[in-house]
Amino acid sequence: MNLEIDSISLDYGAGRGLDAVGFTVAPGEFVALVGPSGAGKTTLLRIIGGLARASAGHVRRDGVDLGSLPARRRNIGFVFQDYALFPHLSVAGNVAFGLKVRPRRLRPSRAERRARVAELLALVQVAELAEARPATLSGGQSQRVALARALATDPSLLLLDEPFGALDPLVRRDIRVWLRALQQRLGLTTVMVTHDRQEAMEIADRVAVLRGGKLLQIDTPAVLEAAPADAFVMRFLGETLEFPGRVEAGVFTPVSSAIAPFAAPPGRAGEAVALIRPWQVRLSPAPDGAQIDETHPAGAFHRISLTLPGTGAAFEILSPAELPTPARGQRMRIELLTPRLFTPKGEPIR
Numbered sequence: 001m002n003l004e005i006d007s008i009s010l011d012y013g014a015g016r017g018l019d020a021v022g023f024t025v026a027p028g029e030f031v032a033l034v035g036p037s038g039a040g041k042t043t044l045l046r047i048i049g050g051l052a053r054a055s056a057g058h059v060r061r062d063g064v065d066l067g068s069l070p071a072r073r074r075n076i077g078f079v080f081q082d083y084a085l086f087p088h089l090s091v092a093g094n095v096a097f098g099l100k101v102r103p104r105r106l107r108p109s110r111a112e113r114r115a116r117v118a119e120l121l122a123l124v125q126v127a128e129l130a131e132a133r134p135a136t137l138s139g140g141q142s143q144r145v146a147l148a149r150a151l152a153t154d155p156s157l158l159l160l161d162e163p164f165g166a167l168d169p170l171v172r173r174d175i176r177v178w179l180r181a182l183q184q185r186l187g188l189t190t191v192m193v194t195h196d197r198q199e200a201m202e203i204a205d206r207v208a209v210l211r212g213g214k215l216l217q218i219d220t221p222a223v224l225e226a227a228p229a230d231a232f233v234m235r236f237l238g239e240t241l242e243f244p245g246r247v248e249a250g251v252f253t254p255v256s257s258a259i260a261p262f263a264a265p266p267g268r269a270g271e272a273v274a275l276i277r278p279w280q281v282r283l284s285p286a287p288d289g290a291q292i293d294e295t296h297p298a299g300a301f302h303r304i305s306l307t308l309p310g311t312g313a314a315f316e317i318l319s320p321a322e323l324p325t326p327a328r329g330q331r332m333r334i335e336l337l338t339p340r341l342f343t344p345k346g347e348p349i350r
Helices: 041-049 091-100 110-123 139-151 169-186 197-203 221-226 231-237
Strands: 003-012 015-025 030-034 056-061 076-079 157-161 190-193 206-211 214-219 241-248 251-254 270-276 281-298 301-307 314-320 331-336 340-342
Touching: 003 041, 015 041, 015 056, 030 041, 030 169, 030 197, 041 076, 041 157, 041 190, 076 139, 091 110, 091 139, 110 139, 139 169, 169 197, 197 221, 197 231, 206 221, 206 231, 214 221, 214 231, 221 231, 231 270, 231 340, 251 270, 281 314
Parallel strands: 015 214, 030 190, 030 206, 076 157, 157 190
Antiparallel strands: 003 015, 003 056, 206 214, 241 251, 241 270, 270 340, 281 301, 281 331, 301 314
């Protein structure tokens, strides 16, 4: 199933919630929508699902415009953050609900419904909970039941709105790995909203970054990391260090002499900012370098606090734990291994 989001806009009384957002989702693809609060992520998901109407633009499935179809006729599975399980129904009753309320001509027989429910509960690995009530389930179990209910009607598209938000970190990781494997096994086209950028980068085929109702960039996690569309995208998608400087004659020279200059794109000159991830640096002893203030273990890294000479700016880097850790008070020159350059306004310099 091919999904096309074509120039979707949504006007509010005081402004625009979505501004000509457009992209396509290929059959079987998993796309995650990320962005700060108010970016328009959930609004866009609701428009796709038929739970809200756009002011302009179109949502098409395999070339067919869905704009005139109500949500119940779009054949879309929806999983909400709070799962929205019916407390008065058993697990099996919740999963069967969508099948029971179908029009009579499309409604499976009771035996067919029982078989479908059993199949789905086995698929999501909670078959033993068929007669349990939602109040007795753990967060992870509730998540699986909500997904089984969404899959009951064989949807052509699955929409997930913060599906892991109510789970504790350990369960959250297990469930998202399991969900990704299940989605790939079923080949189900999926769009997910999440506030967790790391989660999006780990689970999705492509990630769409929104801000203020605008789509800034949509691409694979690898491309987003290697070539962010602007400084906001890079900052939003991970921890970032920033070093101001100037580009002249194809060289970026940082303001601080403790940071090594590096080659810049030719033909550009002026003020610039180098952005880099905290682990993409190399240290070497230098009498005029940054001062080591503190070091402490951080998993597979050592977190090292430094202060730049002159400016007194403090920052932290991550150094692989297997490398020697510099002593407190030692001075180090800093080499930026894979920096990205941006103008002061955040535009990329390439």
